Amino acid sequence: MKNTFLARRARSHRVLAAATVFALGSWLVAVTAVQTTVSPVLAAATHVDNPYDGGQGYVNPEWKAKAESEPGGSQISDTPTGVWIDRIAAIEGTDDSSSNGSMGVRDHLDEALSQGAAYIQFVIYDLPGRDCAALASNGELGPEEIDRYRNEYIDPIAEIMADSAYEDLRIITIIEIDSLPNLITNTGDRETKTDECDVMLANGNYVTGVQYALDQLHAITNVYTYIDAAHHGWIGWSSNFDPAAELFASTAQGTTDGFDSVDGFITNTANYSALNEPYITVNAETKLSSWIDWNDYNDESTFATAFRSKLVSLGFNSDLGMLIDTSRNGWGGSDRPTGASSASDVDTMVDDSRIDRRIHKGNWCNQSGAGLGERPTVSPASGIDAYVWIKPPGESDGSSELIPNDEGKGFDEMCDPAYEGNPRNQNNLSGALPNAPISGAWFSAQFQELLANAYPAL
Numbered sequence: 230m231k232n233t234f235l236a237r238r239a240r241s242h243r244v245l246a247a248a249t250v251f252a253l254g255s256w257l258v259a260v261t262a263v264q265t266t267v268s269p270v271l272a273a274a275t276h277v278d279n280p281y282d283g284g285q286g287y288v289n290p291e292w293k294a295k296a297e298s299e300p301g302g303s304q305i306s307d308t309p310t311g312v313w314i315d316r317i318a319a320i321e322g323t324d325d326s327s328s329n330g331s332m333g334v335r336d337h338l339d340e341a342l343s344q345g346a347a348y349i350q351f352v353i354y355d356l357p358g359r360d361c362a363a364l365a366s367n368g369e370l371g372p373e374e375i376d377r378y379r380n381e382y383i384d385p386i387a388e389i390m391a392d393s394a395y396e397d398l399r400i401i402t403i404i405e406i407d408s409l410p411n412l413i414t415n416t417g418d419r420e421t422k423t424d425e426c427d428v429m430l431a432n433g434n435y436v437t438g439v440q441y442a443l444d445q446l447h448a449i450t451n452v453y454t455y456i457d458a459a460h461h462g463w464i465g466w467s468s469n470f471d472p473a474a475e476l477f478a479s480t481a482q483g484t485t486d487g488f489d490s491v492d493g494f495i496t497n498t499a500n501y502s503a504l505n506e507p508y509i510t511v512n513a514e515t516k517l518s519s520w521i522d523w524n525d526y527n528d529e530s531t532f533a534t535a536f537r538s539k540l541v542s543l544g545f546n547s548d549l550g551m552l553i554d555t556s557r558n559g560w561g562g563s564d565r566p567t568g569a570s571s572a573s574d575v576d577t578m579v580d581d582s583r584i585d586r587r588i589h590k591g592n593w594c595n596q597s598g599a600g601l602g603e604r605p606t607v608s609p610a611s612g613i614d615a616y617v618w619i620k621p622p623g624e625s626d627g628s629s630e631l632i633p634n635d636e637g638k639g640f641d642e643m644c645d646p647a648y649e650g651n652p653r654n655q656n657n658l659s660g661a662l663p664n665a666p667i668s669g670a671w672f673s674a675q676f677q678e679l680l681a682n683a684y685p686a687l
């Protein structure tokens with residue numbers, strides 16, 4: 230367990246104080262006074278195993294207002310969702326109408342205090358050369374701008390989070406979506422490689438950036454770090470699974486506190502992979518289907534559990550906690566299968582049985598037919614700290630055509646419904662909804678579909 234020393238020290242102080250009260254009877258008043266001054270310090274030094282366990286999560290008022298502007302939206306508008314710090318300007322907050330809100334980090338933390346929230350979730354997302362295998366969320370920093378990442382992005386965030394005003398709040402950070410897995414699957418001689426990912430592998434700035442973020446954030450006792458670990462349809466294949474876990478391990482080992490600087494990992498962030506596929510077993514036969522395609526996993530529950538074991542076997546702490554983003558992986562509605570197909574052709578059988586209705590698992594942008602997934606849940610299964618909603622439902626994954634903007638958002642054809650794909654989705658149609666705004670901006674039609682196809686239903 231992390232910070233065992235501090236936790237133990239806190240416990241022994243409490244025991245000592247109690248014993249003193251018992252033994253010294255008439256000194257009670259004096260001892261109580263000492264306790265009063267000591268307790269807040271001890272409370273501040275606490276770093277719990279599962280930060281989700283112990284109270285309400287922060288509800289982002291800006292997302293809540295958008296959800297409530299939609300018919301039916303108030304059914305879910307009190308749900309905690311991730312606050313994405315997706316560029317330097319988002320730290321202080323903006324007063325313009327940027328795609329996903331104008332409150333800065335301090336505004337959110339102050340609001341969390343006034344809500345009496347127990348925890349708040351931030352997404353740390355601004356690496357140099359961000360999103361090297363896609364364009365919709367390319368960032369503002371060029372591949373070599375690691376110094377700006379350190380000085381203008383991570384340092385100011387850490388400084389705000391370290392403010393003692395927030396020491397009783399559990400501040401959960403989701404660290405750099407899609408970055409390290411891209412170095413494994415989209416580089417070198419892989420068919421799926423991009424030149425941009427090759428650059429990030431060669432210059433080392435994804436690893437350096439993640440290590441810097443871990444060092445600065447882990448140093449704050451009430452901050453929790455969860456690294457993004459893609460999803461089963463990305464690193465579930467054994468050729469990706471082991472190398473990805475090894476890269477996470479070497480990255481953690483290169484931080485000041487090593488494995489202790491990582492509280493856990495998150496899978497499926499902003500993705501659509503099903504939590505469970507109840508009507509399909511992964512075996513020698515079903516692996517032959519084009520849907521599973523030799524992957525060892527076919528849903529996030531089995532993948533997250535197995536990946537956790539792999540990580541622990543490489544040296545991560547045995548209390549490592551997994552999170553699964555379930556904001557948009559429900560796949561309910563009338564197209565949801567209600568039982569296993571008995572078709573003899575394996576492709577037909579798997580396709581007719583699967584909950585995930587995507588055209589291909591490599592599809593990731595504004596997926597048609599998706600629904601809200603499990604509502605955020607604490608400790609839903611062994612090794613899983615929580616199901617969370619990190620991608621706020623209703624916020625676009627990317628525009629379906631080029632829309633000029635000043636947020637560094639590009640146009641990725643995977644968001645165009647007419648696009649016929651690339652090696653990363655084995656040249657399938659993108660499955661994206663039409664008429665989408667830039668990533669992060671409100672997409673009413675998608676929000677409505679997510680409500681209608683929610684599973685569990687609303």
Ligand code: BGC
Nearest residue numbers: 313315329366624626668669
């Ligand atoms: C975008 C961010 C946005 C986030 C949450 C990402 O794809 O790049 O700007 O904040 O999604 O909607």
